[in-house]
Amino acid sequence: MNALAIVRGDLRARLGTRKGLAVCAAYTAAVWLLGLLGTGPERGGESPLWVASVGLLVVVGYVVTAAAGAEIAFPGEKGVLDLVVSPFSAAEVAWGKALSDAVFAALCTAATWPVLVFLHALRGSPWPESLAQAAVLLAVSWGFGGVATWLSAAVESEVSRSVLLWGGLAGFLAGAGLVGPWPWHPVHAVRPFGPAWARAACAASLVAVGALGFWGVYRQVVRLRKEA
Amino acid sequence: MEVSIGWDGWIRFGEWNPVTVQVAVDRGVRGWLVVEIPQEFGAQRVRLRFPVDLPDGGRSTWRVAALLSDPRRPVRVSLAAEDGSELVSAHATPLPEGAAASVVGYLGRDPPAPPLEVASGGRRAVVRLREELLPDSAAAYASLDLLVVEELDERKLNAAQRRALQTWVLHGGRVVVSGWLPPGNPVSDWLAVARYVGPISYVSGLASVAPGPVWAMEPLVGSQAVVERSRVVAVWAQRGLGRVFAWATDVQRVPPTSPLWYLALPAAGAREVPSELEVRPRPPLGPAAAGLGAYAVVWLFAVALAGRSRWGWVAVALVVAAAAAGMPVVAEQVRQRAAVLESEWLQVVVDGVPRAYAWGHAWAPYPGDYTYTLPASAAVALSGGLSEADVTFLQDRVLVRAHHRAGERMRLVWEAQEAPVDWPEVVATGGEVHLRGSVAPDGVVFWGRRQASVEKSAEGWVASQWEAAGGRHPALSSLRWVYPEPATIVEDRPVAAFPMGDGRRGWVVVVGQAR
Numbered sequence: 014m015n016a017l018a019i020v021r022g023d024l025r026a027r028l029g030t031r032k033g034l035a036v037c038a039a040y041t042a043a044v045w046l047l048g049l050l051g052t053g054p055e056r057g058g059e060s061p062l063w064v065a066s067v068g069l070l071v072v073v074g075y076v077v078t079a080a081a082g083a084e085i086a087f088p089g090e091k092g093v094l095d096l097v098v099s100p101f102s103a104a105e106v107a108w109g110k111a112l113s114d115a116v117f118a119a120l121c122t123a124a125t126w127p128v129l130v131f132l133h134a135l136r137g138s139p140w141p142e143s144l145a146q147a148a149v150l151l152a153v154s155w156g157f158g159g160v161a162t163w164l165s166a167a168v169e170s171e172v173s174r175s176v177l178l179w180g181g182l183a184g185f186l187a188g189a190g191l192v193g194p195w196p197w198h199p200v201h202a203v204r205p206f207g208p209a210w211a212r213a214a215c216a217a218s219l220v221a222v223g224a225l226g227f228w229g230v231y232r233q234v235v236r237l238r239k240e241a
Numbered sequence: 242m243e244v245s246i247g248w249d250g251w252i253r254f255g256e257w258n259p260v261t262v263q264v265a266v267d268r269g270v271r272g273w274l275v276v277e278i279p280q281e282f283g284a285q286r287v288r289l290r291f292p293v294d295l296p297d298g299g300r301s302t303w304r305v306a307a308l309l310s311d312p313r314r315p316v317r318v319s320l321a322a323e324d325g326s327e328l329v330s331a332h333a334t335p336l337p338e339g340a341a342a343s344v345v346g347y348l349g350r351d352p353p354a355p356p357l358e359v360a361s362g363g364r365r366a367v368v369r370l371r372e373e374l375l376p377d378s379a380a381a382y383a384s385l386d387l388l389v390v391e392e393l394d395e396r397k398l399n400a401a402q403r404r405a406l407q408t409w410v411l412h413g414g415r416v417v418v419s420g421w422l423p424p425g426n427p428v429s430d431w432l433a434v435a436r437y438v439g440p441i442s443y444v445s446g447l448a449s450v451a452p453g454p455v456w457a458m459e460p461l462v463g464s465q466a467v468v469e470r471s472r473v474v475a476v477w478a479q480r481g482l483g484r485v486f487a488w489a490t491d492v493q494r495v496p497p498t499s500p501l502w503y504l505a506l507p508a509a510g511a512r513e514v515p516s517e518l519e520v521r522p523r524p525p526l527g528p529a530a531a532g533l534g535a536y537a538v539v540w541l542f543a544v545a546l547a548g549r550s551r552w553g554w555v556a557v558a559l560v561v562a563a564a565a566a567g568m569p570v571v572a573e574q575v576r577q578r579a580a581v582l583e584s585e586w587l588q589v590v591v592d593g594v595p596r597a598y599a600w601g602h603a604w605a606p607y608p609g610d611y612t613y614t615l616p617a618s619a620a621v622a623l624s625g626g627l628s629e630a631d632v633t634f635l636q637d638r639v640l641v642r643a644h645h646r647a648g649e650r651m652r653l654v655w656e657a658q659e660a661p662v663d664w665p666e667v668v669a670t671g672g673e674v675h676l677r678g679s680v681a682p683d684g685v686v687f688w689g690r691r692q693a694s695v696e697k698s699a700e701g702w703v704a705s706q707w708e709a710a711g712g713r714h715p716a717l718s719s720l721r722w723v724y725p726e727p728a729t730i731v732e733d734r735p736v737a738a739f740p741m742g743d744g745r746r747g748w749v750v751v752v753g754q755a756r
Contacts, residue, residue, distance in 0.1 A: 030548075034541075034544075034548070042537070048533040049530055052575065054579070054648070055606065055647035055648055123557070123558075126561060127536055127561060130568040134572030
């Protein structure tokens with residue numbers, strides 16, 4: 014139940030403050046723009062739908078990761094380091110952060126789902142395809158959020174933390190073009206009509222990465238409390 | 242259900258051909274008659290759908306104009322109930338030997354003997370026709386070169402069939418009448434160009450007619466006699482752009498080498514095909530931005546509510562679910578707004594009888610089904626980028642629903658049932674051409690090798706400032722899409738051309754009367 018208190022506190026800060034709403038408004042505007050980008054006509058076999066899908070992955074991934082890693086500081090939100098000195102147990106802190114990250118990722122992903130439904134309906138493709146894409150978005154953003162939360166606790170220097178986080182994620186996403194056509198890579202898996210096994214592998218591996226991140230948060234809270 | 246395609250099985254591929262379907266039912270049927278035309282080696286299916294409402298024991302005949310292009314695959318016809326369930330179906334398969342370069346139809350007991358070789362290559366088919374199965378739209382006559390009439394029972398023709406026959410002749414069709422048609426019937430009287438004035442005499446030594454009996458005839462007013470060795474062997478008269486001939490003997494006695502056939506059969510000539518129209522996609526950003534924007538605003542309000550109240554989360558869930566359910570509707574609006582059908586019209590008016598032709602190109606920005614609305618039409622054909630299409634003929638419009646892949650371009654050709662634009666009366670008096678009625682100010686009149694702009698005068702509109710016709714006027718160019726030799730029309734009669742207006746691109750061409 015204490016974990017839920019952390020979830021409530023995080024969501025209140027992210028949705029109930031002016032800054033939180035401003036972030037949500039900016040996020041919604043980005044999703045709206047990507048939706049418009051996806052309405053472009055198809056030429057030469059290249060569909061703007063996949064550009065919009067990858068764009069949505071980047072936007073959802075960015076907002077969820079930035080919120081989880083305290084890169085966007087919401088007024089009143091307690092970071093992992095704040096919670097080290099709280100009465101919550103290390104497990105409650107890790108579960109609380111994992112759940113708040115999951116709810117926020119689900120909220121952001123849910124915002125994109127009707128846009129994906131629209132873009133698929135525009136092309137006469139079935140709506141369950143948009144649901145599969147949304148599942149990839151949810152898993153990837155939660156996984157990135159787990160890594161970001163761990164980094165926020167593990168790396169003291171803000172500059173080093175930002176460089177590590179965004180450099181790593183940018184390298185991971187942009188590296189899709191360098192490493193070749195790995196279908197389970199998020200950039201490929203989120204594209205429309207990707208193979209189901211690749212999407213499942215992508216979602217499972219990013220969920221595992223996220224779980225590792227939150228396990229790292231638990232270990233970090235324990236270590237910091239011992240050192241204190 | 243009985244189905245016949247073409248003229249008793251003879252087909253001119255690439256032209257409008259009649260498809261005749263006779264249906265008799267025991268129980269009343271309300272639904273659709275579906276004529277499925279195969280195209281592109283079976284890769285495309287175009288279904289022409291006509292509303293059906295037959296009572297118990299009802300019987301009806303449909304005469305459909307269809308552009309046939311696949312000589313190997315059958316035309317499938319079915320009768321479907323309103324719910325789409327098929328009640329009965331039939332096939333009509335083109336015969337390999339049924340492809341003709343020219344078709345001569347006859348109403349009578351014995352076939353005529355025109356030359357069976359066509360000058361441009363291919364063979365000519367001679368086909369016996371029945372009055373009750375004649376087309377009821379002028380478009381379906383496009384594949385018929387000549388109609389030979391020895392007997393005509395007008396009681397078997399309905400008003401639409403009479404109108405179609407006359408419209409076809411006025412717009413260039415050719416009819417040979419041989420023998421006596423009983424007067425007092427509208428079509429027979431309209432086809433009368435000669436009067437029989439004397440006894441039948443036995444004649445030999447003529448090139449145009451084999452030895453045998455020849456009737457004595459003389460031309461009626463406006464007709465011209467064809468004379469060989471002081472004998473009138475035929476009379477002909479212009480009916481609009483078409484010609485009606487009366488031969489002074491049985492058609493069976495006009496040999497294939499007779500000059501009468503060369504007078505009666507239309508000269509071989511190819512019509513030009515309109516070039517592909519530039520179709521620019523219409524950016525569907527307006528409705529897309531509105532639909533997505535409305536969703537974004539509502540979602541943001543729900544999220545703000547969720548930050549304050551637990552019920553806000555219910556609102557978020559409801560907003561997302563409702564938006565996901567409604568987005569296909571928004572998408573359909575955007576698709577239809579993005580689909581562009583560019584068309585070019587040509588309305589030709591001859592002796593007050595109009596025909597309106599249109600050529601269109603559609604471009605599909607996304608894959609899927611698109612609906613295009615055409616005016617009520619007698620004949621519609623689709624080609625180019627489509628895999629299947631339904632063409633539904635309703636009383637006031639035609640709905641074309643076609644499935645495209647992204648970026649495919651579809652070509653449509655149709656002939657409207659009614660003239661979309663009013664036209665003036667065009668009369669030549671002396672060296673001037675006067676126009677009365679609805680006149681567009683930027684019209685031009687062609688006559689001989691001259692042309693003149695239409696100007697306002699005290700008596701109305703007139704074309705009198707003649708100058709040499711230079712270059713190819715776009716109105717005459719578009720006339721070539723319907724007539725192989727428009728110059729021959731302009732040579733004899735004044736032809737007034739006006740931009741179509743009324744939001745349509747194209748020309749209204751009125752073939753006038755020379756006095």
